[in-house]
Amino acid sequence: MRFMKKFAAALLGAAMVVAVCPTGVANATEINTYTYNYDYWGIEYESPDAYTPLSFTEGHTLGTTDMKLPQSLYARDNMLYIVDTGNSRILEVAVDVESMTLVxxxxxxxxxxxxxxxxxxxxxxxxxxxxxxxxxxxxxxxxHVNKDLEFIKEITKPDDPTVDADIQFEPTKLSVERAGRVVVLAKNVNKGFMRFETDGTYIGFMGANKVTFNFADYLKKLFSTRAQRAQMESFVPTEYNNIYIDANSFIYCSTAVFEEADAQAGNATPIRKLNSYGDDILIRNGEMPPMGDWSWDNAAGMNGPSRIADITAMPDETYYAVDRIRGRLFGYDEQGHLLYAFGGTGTKLGYFTLPSSIEHIGTDLFVLDATTAAVTRFKRTEFGDMIHNALAEYREGHYDVSSDYWEQVLDRNGNYELAYIGIGRSLLRQEKYQEAMKYFEVKRDARNYSRAWKYYRKEWVEKNMGYVIVAILVLVAIMPIFKLIKKIRWEAKLEYEYERKLRKKNK
Amino acid sequence: MSMSANLEKRINKQTFERYLSSLRYSMYVITHPFDGMWDLTHEKRGSIAAGNTILLLFFLTNLWNMRFEKFLFNRVRWERVNIWQQILGTLFPLLIYCVANWCLTTLFDGKGRLKDIYLGMCYSLTPYILLINPCTIISNFVTKDEGDFLAYFESLALVWCGALILVSVMQIHDYSLMKAIMAIIFSIVGMMIIVFLLLLFFSLISDAVAFFISIYKEILFRVY
Structure with missing residues (x-):
């Protein structure tokens, strides 16, 4: 009964703890800077600007009529091509260091x-x-026209059984591989990209999603009526919404078709990099895959995860994606780490309402906004240059120089995850394992830490092998002595008990 | 005077030795569950003190694991850990299990008393302590790839504990296997009911308290 009482008291006490404890710990931090990044825990933190908006170019600033719902940008050398869809024209703009002039x-x-x-x-x-x-x-x-706009060829709807006969051929995005093959994204086609040979003959589809089997869906279908089944969403393969072919003929593409839950779990792949077989070969070594924002709330009509509208890839294998929901830009390195995120929705310089396209000339970024019908030009800051220099030097194998750049990055942003990892990696190359481990541990980089730890452990064992062997030998030597002592004590105890018994008997 | 002091000392020593032997008995229980669980309560080989110790160690094992496991395998933000939430998350469900199981088994001719159920549960947690603590230590000496086997040990510990709890229900209440499984399933349902009732109770209490506080404030406001 006493036990019961105590038990009940303990139970009540614990239950009271439930009532008193605050249930959640607030972890959202307000970010007041234009540029931000995520840490290991997925929490946003402030960052110095890596890119700053330089200019805002509308149609009348170029000396022509204003644009209407422009859809796309293309950059070749120092020429920027703006596709002004609403006015059925393409603007060719020459870009120099400071200004943009209409050609x-x-x-x-x-x-x-x-x-x-x-x-x-x-x-x-x-x-x-x-x-x-x-x-x-x-x-x-x-x-297909030459540079003086003289007609060379045209590609119309391919006469092929794989192409749905009922739909019009409405190409929305296109790019051309180095060999001259045209890769096209057409409206109402969800089998992937259409590819055309250099002479315009149709090759086939590429990069369609593989339909995957889902056991939960199977169970659901098993227990539903025919009418319910008909209502259920059928397997719809990915519809891509943009393509960009980089210098090595890999196709960067983006899609907005994925489940929000997948995005939250970090399983969505809105950004892909396809090789010539249509396989996704994008490297996703970050805490989260390249997908825009890591977390989001639904406010002010902006719901759900980032929807990537366009991608551009620089020669140094960094690439930039633009989110049309929240008007944000995301920079990634070739390993898929988020370098920085910046932007937002609004009407100030550097903010967007409906970004539709992104391009780069040199290190400058150009973002086209469909609603405001203007091009915003971004210039890389000193901070951004340091990050890119550090990445470039590491790629070249100049680990010391890379480390120096990362040190400079850390001077400006002590939270910058990649800088710690970068310094750690160069220390690892210099065989300073213990210091490298310190840097990796700060940013909880398990993979690199494991690598450094393996070498450090090996080094330690090799250095201390002598002591280890001596210790084992000593232990082996001591063991019998302990046993002996135990035996002696046991015998003594027996003797003592025996004597006591004898004494008792004699009494 | 000195005789009685001596006697007291001897008794304490005996109690302590009894405590130690009942604690040591947990080793026998986890290796010979059927035999061990029977003797635990029917032959009084276990003691509440040892049970409490094992429960405390179980709680500490969890804490140590969170604190000292290498970050390669551990995603706990130590600065966000709330000790009360930890208590709620580990000890509270176990204690509620005891109550729910007792409520259920007294109705379905279980032989065990609440004390026996508590003992059986505590002793069943021993493998967790024995396996997780070494895992915590080893995690500090291995790389991420080598650490895969730690996960196996952790699941082994859980399976072992689960099996022991099942056996404890069988032996303490003298149930068949099927009946024990059913008893555990319905104990879990019972746990949910208890939690629901507790939440209801405390929300009502807090409402009542809030009511009297507001009356008090109202009076203060009117009178002064």
């Missing part, structure tokens, strides 16, 4: 073709020799 407006082509005027084009690609490939969506064709 020509492309509204019409010349040559042996029926329709010469562009009709709401959605995308453009400019080849190295100046040839233009235009996704002339309103005319249901892809135009």
């Amino acid at each position: 020509r407006e492309i509204t019409e082509i010349t040559g042996d073709v029926e329709v010469t005027a562009l009709n709401s084009p959605n995308d453009v690609y400019v080849a190295e020799n100046g040839d233009l490939y235009i996704a002339d969506t309103g005319n249901f064709r892809i135009l």
Whole structure:
């Protein structure tokens, strides 16, 4: 009974703890800077700007009429091509260090073709020799013209059984591989990219999602009626919404079709890098895969995870994605680590309402906003340069120099995860394992820490092998002595007991 | 005077030795569960003191694991750990299990008393202490890849503990295997009911308290 009482008291006490304890710990921090990043725990922290907005260019600043719902940008050398879909034209803009000047407006082509005027084009690609490939969506064709806008060829809907006969051919995004093969993304097509040979013949689809088997769905279907089953969403493969072909002919593409729960768990792959077989080969070594924001709340009409609208990849294998939901830009290194995130929605310089495209010339970024119909130009800051220099030097194998740059980054942002890991990696290369471990531990980089620890452990064992052996030998030597002592004590105890018994008997 | 002091000392020593032997008995229980669990209560080989010790060690094992396991295998933010929440998360469910199991088994001719159930549960936790603590220590000497086997040991500990609890229900209440399994399942249902009732109780109490506080404030406001 006493036990029961105590037990009940303990139970009540514990239950009272439930009532008194605060249930949650607030962990959201307000970020007041333009640029931010995430730490190991997925918490945002402030960062110095890696990119700052330089200029805001509308149609009238270029000396022409304002743009209407522009959809795409393309950059070749120092020329920027803005596809002004609403006005059925393409603006060719020369970009120099400070300013942007309009070179020509492309509204019409010349040559042996029926329709010469562009009709709401959605995308453009400019080849190295100046040839233009235009996704002339309103005319249901892809135009290939030379640099003087003389007609070379056009690609229309392929006559192929794999292409749905009922739908119009409305190319929305296109890019061209180095060999001249055209990769096209068309409206209402969800089998992946359409590829066309250099002469315009149709090759086939590429990069479609593999349909995966889901056991939960199977169970659900097993226990549902036919009508319910018909209502259920069928397996819809990915619809991509943009493509970018980098210098090595890999296709960066983005998709907005994924489950929010997958994104929260870090399993969504909104950004992909496809090789020529259509396999996703993007490296995802960060805490979270490249997917824009790691966490989000639903406020002010902006719901769900980031929806990537466009990607651009720089020659140093860093790439930038733009989120059309919250108007943010995300920079990634080739390992898939988030370098920095910046931007937002609004009407100030450096903020967007509906970003539709991103491009780069040199290290400058150009972001096209469909609603404000303007191009925002970003310039890399000193801080951004340091990060990129550090990454570049590491790629080159100059680990010391890379480490020096990371040190400079740390001077400006003591929270910068990659800097700690970068310094750690260069220390690892210099065989300073213990120091490297310290750096990796700060940012909880398990993989690199394990590597450093393995070497350090090996070194330690080799250095102290003598002591270890001596210790084991001593232990082996001491063991019998202990046993002997135990035996003696036991015998003494027996003797004592025996004597006591004898004494008792004698009493 | 000195005789009685001596006697007291001897008794204490005997109690302590009894405590130690009942604690040592947990080793026998985890290796010979059927035999051990029977003798634990029916032959009075176990003691509440030893049970309490094992429960405390179980709680500490969890804490030590959170604190001292290498960060390679451990995603705990130590600065965010709340000791009360830890108590709630580990000890509270176990204690509620005892109560729920007792409530259920007294209705279905279980032989065990609450004390016996508590003892059986405490002794069943021994493998957890024996396996997790070495894992915590070893985790500091291995790389991430080598640490995969730690996960196996952790699941082994849980399976072992679960099996022991099952056997403890069988032996303490003199149940068949099926009946023991059913008893455990319905104990879990009972636990949920208890938690629900506790929450209800405390929310009502806090409402009542809030009511009297507001009356007090109202009076203060009106009178002065």
